[in-house]
Amino acid sequence: MDLALPGDDHPARAAFGRWLEAHPDPTPRQLGAAGYVAPHWPRPWGLGADPVTQLVIDDELRRAGVRRPFNQIGIGWAGPTLIHAGTEAQKERYLPPLLAGEEVWCQLFSEPDAGSDLAGLSTRAVRDGDEWVVRGQKVWTSFAHMAALGILLARTDPAAPKHRGISYFICPMDAPGVRIRPIVDMTGDHAFNEVFLDDVRLPAANLVGEVGGGWALAKVTLGNERVSLSGEGALWGQGPTAADLVDLVRRAGGVRDPLVRQHLARVWSEGEILRLIRLRTVSAVVAGREPGAEASVRKALADDHGQRVMAVAQEVAGAHGQLAGAGPAQGLPGAGGPAAVAGPWSSETWAKGYLFSRALTIGGGTAEVQRNIIAERVLGLPHDVDVDAGRSWADAHRAAGAPPAP
Numbered sequence: 001m002d003l004a005l006p007g008d009d010h011p012a013r014a015a016f017g018r019w020l021e022a023h024p025d026p027t028p029r030q031l032g033a034a035g036y037v038a039p040h041w042p043r044p045w046g047l048g049a050d051p052v053t054q055l056v057i058d059d060e061l062r063r064a065g066v067r068r069p070f071n072q073i074g075i076g077w078a079g080p081t082l083i084h085a086g087t088e089a090q091k092e093r094y095l096p097p098l099l100a101g102e103e104v105w106c107q108l109f110s111e112p113d114a115g116s117d118l119a120g121l122s123t124r125a126v127r128d129g130d131e132w133v134v135r136g137q138k139v140w141t142s143f144a145h146m147a148a149l150g151i152l153l154a155r156t157d158p159a160a161p162k163h164r165g166i167s168y169f170i171c172p173m174d175a176p177g178v179r180i181r182p183i184v185d186m187t188g189d190h191a192f193n194e195v196f197l198d199d200v201r202l203p204a205a206n207l208v209g210e211v212g213g214g215w216a217l218a219k220v221t222l223g224n225e226r227v228s229l230s231g232e233g234a235l236w237g238q239g240p241t242a243a244d245l246v247d248l249v250r251r252a253g254g255v256r257d258p259l260v261r262q263h264l265a266r267v268w269s270e271g272e273i274l275r276l277i278r279l280r281t282v283s284a285v286v287a288g289r290e291p292g293a294e295a296s297v298r299k300a301l302a303d304d305h306g307q308r309v310m311a312v313a314q315e316v317a318g319a320h321g322q323l324a325g326a327g328p329a330q331g332l333p334g335a336g337g338p339a340a341v342a343g344p345w346s347s348e349t350w351a352k353g354y355l356f357s358r359a360l361t362i363g364g365g366t367a368e369v370q371r372n373i374i375a376e377r378v379l380g381l382p383h384d385v386d387v388d389a390g391r392s393w394a395d396a397h398r399a400a401g402a403p404p405a406p
């Protein structure tokens with residue numbers, strides 16, 4: 001496996017250089033229109049770029065100091081679902097402002113009684129002439145308070161088996177009847193919300209795909225979510241890495257505590273393994289193979305790893321770790337004081353990261369749900385729940401006359 005990025009002779013580098021000359025201070029709209037926001041999307045929205053070209057473009061953007069617009073849910077998973085199943089009119093209307101970050105998106109999936117068992121959702125959408133009337137409640141909706149639009153799952157046929165009675169809609173967040181209540185999480189930030197939908201009227205044109213076809217589309221969305229959450233940083237691809245923590249300790253002259261040294265070596269090794277799994281995923285796609293198994297395994301490993309990186313950062317911080325806003329540099333000031341050893345991440349980022357890391361094994365599919373997926377789709381083990389009959393696999397196994405599983 002060749003791990004080095006192609007050099008200056010890669011055609012995407014020259015093409016980007018020419019484009020940057022013509023657009024020395026690119027706006028998000030120009031970046032989106034040129035295909036540089038999501039290069040792997042098909043043309044005209046992206047460049048149809050293979051993974052290596054995508055990495056080369058990421059590298060060029062980094063070197064030029066050009067940042068992609070913020071729209072994690074829009075670019076990461078609403079957009080790919082619209083490309084998969086949206087009408088041409090929906091793509092024309094929604095994708096350009098989505099790519100430019102002019103319309104931020106949120107994801108109206110989870111409900112108070114439907115998280116891991118998402119297909120058990122009870123928000124209803126009833127057809128009324130040219131409109132759908134939606135009533136129900138969503139929860140943990142990240143960015144709902146700043147979003148223009150949401151991807152929404154609602155039950156359109158309560159008589160159908162639960163996976164077949166769900167449809168997929170686009171919901172304007174300023175529509176009459178949409179009420180958003182903030183949830184402040186333990187980091188002190190307001191990132192997610194409760195969303196109440198009281199007889200919200202959506203035009204029929206806001207249905208994505210077929211009536212009753214929402215579950216298949218939800219799987220497309222969730223598949224993209226799991227890949228998007230598995231970047232390099234320890235917090236769902238964002239923020240510091242284990243290597244950043246080790247660099248910080250090295251700058252401070254190292255640590256003597258043998259246990260902390262072992263914990264540092266462990267998270268650094270895990271970080272390297274995760275980086276290689278990510279590169280293997282890229283290589284597999286280039287070679288035309290399916291990356292699915294590696295992507296699921298990586299999400300399960302990366303979530304636990306992120307929590308360990310932040311826990312070791314707390315260990316390094318020592319007693320300072322009990323203070324809000326104190327990071328590992330406070331525990332190891334070295335000769336020049338904490339500022340001299342801190343590195344690229346602020347103490348507040350580390351302190352918040354420690355608190356946020358609890359969410360890693362919950363959002364985007366819990367640790368247990370990830371392991372169920374790996375058991376079933378990677379290892380070929382039976383389903384844990386016979387979903388249509390609403391009973392557990394162990395019950396079904398016993399009903400078939402087999403002895404209980406060990």
Ligand SMILES: Cc1cc2nc3c(=O)[nH]c(=O)nc-3n(C[C@H](O)[C@H](O)[C@H](O)COP(=O)(O)OP(=O)(O)OC[C@H]3O[C@@H](n4cnc5c(N)ncnc54)[C@H](O)[C@@H]3O)c2cc1C
Pocket residue numbers: 106107108109110111112114115116117139140141142143192359360362363364365366367368369372384385
């Ligand atoms: C930071 C963050 C952001 C989020 N953003 C969004 C968002 O924007 N939009 C959105 O729709 N949702 C969002 N969520 C919600 C997230 O998807 C759900 O929290 C998640 O699906 C789990 O659902 P739940 O909280 O209802 O837990 P439950 O499903 O009630 O699970 C409770 C516990 O039971 C376990 N469990 C459940 N079923 C099984 C099983 N079959 N086998 C073994 N164990 C099981 C779970 O692993 C968990 O430990 C977000 C969550 C977080 C943490």
